[in-house]
Each structure stands twice: as C-alpha cells, then as structure tokens.
Amino acid sequence: MKVITNWRYYVLAMLAVAAMTAIFSEPAGEGMLLWVSSMTISKTTGLALGYAFYRGVRYWGQKGKLPELIKLAKED
Numbered sequence: 001m002k003v004i005t006n007w008r009y010y011v012l013a014m015l016a017v018a019a020m021t022a023i024f025s026e027p028a029g030e031g032m033l034l035w036v037s038s039m040t041i042s043k044t045t046g047l048a049l050g051y052a053f054y055r056g057v058r059y060w061g062q063k064g065k066l067p068e069l070i071k072l073a074k075e076d
Contacts (some may be wrong), residue, residue, distance in 0.1 A: 008060050009033050015053040022046030 003009055023046035027038030060066045 008065055015049050019046050019049035063066050
C-alpha cells in the first residue's frame with residue numbers, strides 16, 4: 001500500500017514512459033533535414049529523460065525514499 005501513496009513512484013513512472021516514448025518514436029516529417037533534426041531532438045530528449053529517471057532512482061534510493069524498489073532490485 002505504501003507504493004500507491006508514494007508520489008515518487010509516479011514521478012519515476014512518468015519519466016520512464018516519456019523517455020521510452022521519445023526513444024522509440026519515429027518522426028513523420030517531410031524532407032530529410034526535418035526528419036533528421038526531429039529524430040535527433042527526440043532521441044536526445046529521451047536520453048535526457050532516461051538520465052533524469054536514473055538520477056531520481058539513485059537520489060531517492062540513497063535517501064531511503066524508495067524502499068520497495070531498492071528491495072526489488074537487490075533480490076535479483
């Protein structure tokens with residue numbers, strides 16, 4: 001039940017979904033220059049969001065704010 005009320009999990013989930021969407025998306029722009037620039041921007045955004053997810057897990061994990069996630073990671 002603590003997982004549902006911990007807002008940090010929702011922030012991390014939104015970051016993860018946005019990162020995956022940006023990384024796996026493909027632009028539908030017309031013209032090579034527009035397509036390449038859209039692809040570069042979306043992949044860079046996805047990588048930045050993925051890094052924000054990583055930093056959030058690491059920061060809140062070290063503070064002890066994500067005990068369930070850390071416990072799950074240590075089981076494997």
